[in-house]
Amino acid sequence: MIRISIDAMGGDVGPEVAVAGAAQALTRHPDISYILYGQQSVIEPLLASYPKLKDQARIVDCEIAVGMDEKPSQALRRGRNVSSMWRAIEAVKENESDVAVSAGNTGALMAMAMFCLKTMPDIDRPAIAGIWPTLKGESIVLDIGATIGADAKQLLDFALMGGAMARALFELKKPTVGLLNVGVEEVKGVEQVKEAGKFLREADIDNLDYAGFVEGDDLGRGTVDVFVVEGFTGNIALKTAEGTARQIAQYLRSAMSRTLMSRIGYLFARGAFQMMREKLDPRKVNGGVFLGLNGIVIKSHGSTDAEGYASAIEVAYDMVHNGLQAKIQHDLSEYHARNESPMGPEAA
Amino acid sequence: MIRISIDAMGGDVGPEVAVAGAAQALTRHPDISYILYGQQSVIEPLLASYPKLKDQARIVDCEIAVGMDEKPSQALRRGRNVSSMWRAIEAVKENESDVAVSAGNTGALMAMAMFCLKTMPDIDRPAIAGIWPTLKGESIVLDIGATIGADAKQLLDFALMGGAMARALFELKKPTVGLLNVGVEEVKGVEQVKEAGKFLREADIDNLDYAGFVEGDDLGRGTVDVFVVEGFTGNIALKTAEGTARQIAQYLRSAMSRTLMSRIGYLFARGAFQMMREKLDPRKVNGGVFLGLNGIVIKSHGSTDAEGYASAIEVAYDMVHNGLQAKIQHDLSEYHARNESPMGPEAA
Numbered sequence: 152m153i154r155i156s157i158d159a160m161g162g163d164v165g166p167e168v169a170v171a172g173a174a175q176a177l178t179r180h181p182d183i184s185y186i187l188y189g190q191q192s193v194i195e196p197l198l199a200s201y202p203k204l205k206d207q208a209r210i211v212d213c214e215i216a217v218g219m220d221e222k223p224s225q226a227l228r229r230g231r232n233v234s235s236m237w238r239a240i241e242a243v244k245e246n247e248s249d250v251a252v253s254a255g256n257t258g259a260l261m262a263m264a265m266f267c268l269k270t271m272p273d274i275d276r277p278a279i280a281g282i283w284p285t286l287k288g289e290s291i292v293l294d295i296g297a298t299i300g301a302d303a304k305q306l307l308d309f310a311l312m313g314g315a316m317a318r319a320l321f322e323l324k325k326p327t328v329g330l331l332n333v334g335v336e337e338v339k340g341v342e343q344v345k346e347a348g349k350f351l352r353e354a355d356i357d358n359l360d361y362a363g364f365v366e367g368d369d370l371g372r373g374t375v376d377v378f379v380v381e382g383f384t385g386n387i388a389l390k391t392a393e394g395t396a397r398q399i400a401q402y403l404r405s406a407m408s409r410t411l412m413s414r415i416g417y418l419f420a421r422g423a424f425q426m427m428r429e430k431l432d433p434r435k436v437n438g439g440v441f442l443g444l445n446g447i448v449i450k451s452h453g454s455t456d457a458e459g460y461a462s463a464i465e466v467a468y469d470m471v472h473n474g475l476q477a478k479i480q481h482d483l484s485e486y487h488a489r490n491e492s493p494m495g496p497e498a499a
Numbered sequence: 500m501i502r503i504s505i506d507a508m509g510g511d512v513g514p515e516v517a518v519a520g521a522a523q524a525l526t527r528h529p530d531i532s533y534i535l536y537g538q539q540s541v542i543e544p545l546l547a548s549y550p551k552l553k554d555q556a557r558i559v560d561c562e563i564a565v566g567m568d569e570k571p572s573q574a575l576r577r578g579r580n581v582s583s584m585w586r587a588i589e590a591v592k593e594n595e596s597d598v599a600v601s602a603g604n605t606g607a608l609m610a611m612a613m614f615c616l617k618t619m620p621d622i623d624r625p626a627i628a629g630i631w632p633t634l635k636g637e638s639i640v641l642d643i644g645a646t647i648g649a650d651a652k653q654l655l656d657f658a659l660m661g662g663a664m665a666r667a668l669f670e671l672k673k674p675t676v677g678l679l680n681v682g683v684e685e686v687k688g689v690e691q692v693k694e695a696g697k698f699l700r701e702a703d704i705d706n707l708d709y710a711g712f713v714e715g716d717d718l719g720r721g722t723v724d725v726f727v728v729e730g731f732t733g734n735i736a737l738k739t740a741e742g743t744a745r746q747i748a749q750y751l752r753s754a755m756s757r758t759l760m761s762r763i764g765y766l767f768a769r770g771a772f773q774m775m776r777e778k779l780d781p782r783k784v785n786g787g788v789f790l791g792l793n794g795i796v797i798k799s800h801g802s803t804d805a806e807g808y809a810s811a812i813e814v815a816y817d818m819v820h821n822g823l824q825a826k827i828q829h830d831l832s833e834y835h836a837r838n839e840s841p842m843g844p845e846a847a
Binding site for chain 1: 633634644647648679681682688689714715716717718719720728730731732734735736737738739740741742743744745746747749750751754755757758760761763764765766767768769770771772774775778779
């Protein structure tokens, strides 16, 4: 059984999407059991449409819901111990669930997750890992917005955690890991990226294949399984790619509807366009994974629908099922056993 | 007459592209005169095919060409005073030309440009500004890779220089300027971005409309005319967008050739796809502008063809024709007259 706690009040839409998404994920993974945190009077009637989900879910009534625009500090003050978001996370801490999922506001969710679960012993700062569709399939990109201005040690931690996640998600033995930089030559880039590259080259981790520096255009190519980057740049890269995809989709829509010939062409190629849409469907890669905490928390996109929410739940499922936390702990211990000082042999 | 000096040896292909590009730009702007720096024995025969260009160009023989993989320091050692790249830039310094264009390696070009032209009196560090195609048309993005780790004062300089460039390139009276950040709320983001935002809000520049923080997905939308970002993140954002565009083009190609129906559809919609290709044609927005130096230098993409090279020359033409340097100087003086200390009123 995989036990998943859901902050049913989070997201732009709220419980309808969370409940429908939970039901959808359950049809594909019948071994999920849920705890749904939120307003019982709202959630209970929704369950009526999903008899299977009703059997596998228990509702915990919470009066407080964290707002999508609430600042993290305000959310913590108002929602600590009592909000649906807090309690979904706390269930992981209390070992009532294996993983928490929320579509609530990212800043508040990260603040509560850090406050409640705390970072793992060897980890300074958490990261959010995203799943990036590439020409080869999928890659993991972290950090996409948790830690602004990561130093070399933190980038190294991100590499280790991202590698463990790639093993859990893609079931790879030895994922390739690259550091995002502004050039592939060893001399280029910011000091902390160069230093992290040195650590990774010297670290010699069994489960990780360090591939050196990679650039922004390697993301779409899927050059490596794991792209490591500091959170400010990672967040801007992610949103730039999303924006570019929307921009091109918009170009394509106007081009295809402009003339009679292109409209006829569209009719013939409808299947191809459907395939494109599926390739670019952001719902299919929904689910940011909070890494580096004593427990797994998954952030679903706030504006997603039931299918997107189900994807986030399925990422949560995979992370638990494939032992993400144990893999992270294993890689961290291996690294530290081989490199006495946490800053690598050079600093010892 | 607009006088343009060309480093004819730069780029992956070399003089063929530079000469053909110069000829093409000349047909659209007959008031250009060129100085072509490079190996006379190679360039002279190429001019035979372009009689108009031959009339408007003079060749300056240079033995040394900077290699595409040469490190900036090495390029400076070997090519200072003697290489085609150096001499094309020096022509601007000596007022023999109004602007220099090169498709040579960016690091070497920036190093030589800084060494030869020096930064403008009020500017600490130069920036490279790129032209970004958006749903609204085009925006300017800077810095895309000259200055890694810009501080608040440098971001402010980038905003002023980018605003001046938008006035020169788009002929706008009061371009909108946004700071790239990880969230639009005033509280988010790195310290230097927040501080730059404060400077810009308080600066009250006549020629510039500060629009606050913008995010990565605003780039494709064209939310503002000028996007300001530190060079590491800017470079990764640019390459991420290029990579995403290539990725989607690849998806589209395979989708359209997969079935007979889609191939028929493609034939009907050929005009629409041609329009798409033109929208996404990187040659049309070729030309990175080095800002903040005592003279204008334009970097063309190393792998572009004659049409792309002509675009870079036309950016050079527009920058001179519309008085970019005078506009930058005007805005810098205005800012400093109103804000005694270069760090803004707060630091005074």
